[in-house]
Amino acid sequence: MLETGRYRAALMARLEELDTRLHMIESELDCPKTRDFSDMAIEREGDEVLEHLGQSGQEEIARIRAALARIRDGSYGVCVQCDERISTARLEILPETPLCRQCAAQIS
Template sequence: MTRSSSTDLKQRDEKYRPILVQRQQQLKARLERIEHDFEQPRERGDDDRAVERNNDEVLEELGEVGQKELVAIEAALGRMRQDAFGICVKCGSPISDERLDLVPHTPFCQSCSHALQLR
């Protein structure tokens, strides 16, 4: 198990905190727009209702995905507050910058993530 120095952790925090906060703000805004769309009055025609139902299903799915990502981002920010960001929650190894660049809120290193997917 390799540990990162406090300097490494601080540099990671400085690099990824703005990315996470910006994405958090984007998701909150998107979820507010979805909520607003659900609150709008609906059309009365049968054809319009069918289209609206399809749109609602898409919005609901986007909302669920957004909520899950928002929870993951908030957990990542929590790990930053605990000086544990960038450390795999399963094995304790550092998470590569390449992986954090792709998924900055990931709690797992590549090996543990792959092992979890195989289950």
């Protein structure tokens, strides 16, 4: 049986980091914009980068929440595609992963 306590703690810590980061991104995007045309173009490029980072953060949060749900229902550490165990080494690197290495390789 997989000991999920440390994975849960790691996932919760990462969730907190992402929440903080997303709030900072949101605050930055809400800042008043300049009226100078050349500065506006630079700000818009920066906003696009921030929006992309925010979207990536939201996607990671969804994966973390799904992993936490798998911990709660007892299916954490089992590949959602083939029902084989996910290696401990893989979970150490990607604690939110729903897939074993073989299934992940097939998707990539």
